[in-house]
Amino acid sequence: MNMKFYQKPWFIFGLIAAIFLIYGLALENGWWILKGKDDGQLGTFGDSWGMLTSLFSALAFGGLMITIWQQQEELGLTRKEMKDQQFENMLFKMLEVHANIVADLDLRSKRANNQQTTTGRDCFTAFLRRLTGNYNYYQKKDPSKSDQELVEVAYRYFWRKNRNNLGHYFRYVYNIFKYIDNSDREDKKTYTNIVRAQLSDHEVALLYYNCLSEFGSEKFKPMAVEYELFDNMPKDLLIRVQHEDLYPQKAFGSSQP
Structure with a gap:
């Protein structure tokens, strides 16, 4: 002073x-x-x-x-x-653990009699591809369903198949945001931006659909909207461009028109 x-x-x-x-x-x-x-x-x-x-x-x-x-x-x-220092130290420790969780991800699949292994952040590209396949299947099966209904049923099936790989990941990301949200910091958005910067585009896209599902809509989605988690997310990663309408404009930040 x-x-x-x-x-x-x-x-x-x-x-x-x-x-x-x-x-x-x-x-x-x-x-x-x-x-x-x-x-x-x-x-x-x-x-x-x-x-x-x-x-x-x-x-x-x-x-x-x-x-x-x-x-x-x-x-x-x-x-x-x-x-303040204790808060920041804890947050950065949590981000280190998050990075380790992502690095430990691995997916094994067979294609043309060859087993392929996908690891780390590349797994989210594969996860998003699987979710897109589920969505397209249910859309063909029942075209009368709304976009929100199709997202919910497709994600429910996707979650049953991939829970073992993604359960820990989603719980931890949620708790990082919850840690910031529960703090008495006045500049919470600054810290959620730091977290957002650690996520790949495909991670954010998968979180987008997680928050629309029954597994994230109640607790995670309000924070995703409040802290503009999908600001600058490439729209071509959405399964359908119309899915942008499933969120209020605030979720996309001030960069959106």
């Missing part, structure tokens, strides 16, 4: 000492109003020294109280800084 010079203890006590010194010199040398006074008058004036001493004692006490108040204010700022 930057204090002005007149708030600093050395200035306060220096000023008091200077006044005492000037007063003492005035008594000693007969300056100013003491000039020309007889001994009786000087004695009477000298008696005021005791009163002035009491006054400056009170001023000294006031200076001490100012110092204590300043120290308490500095301590309060220090505690806030420590709390």
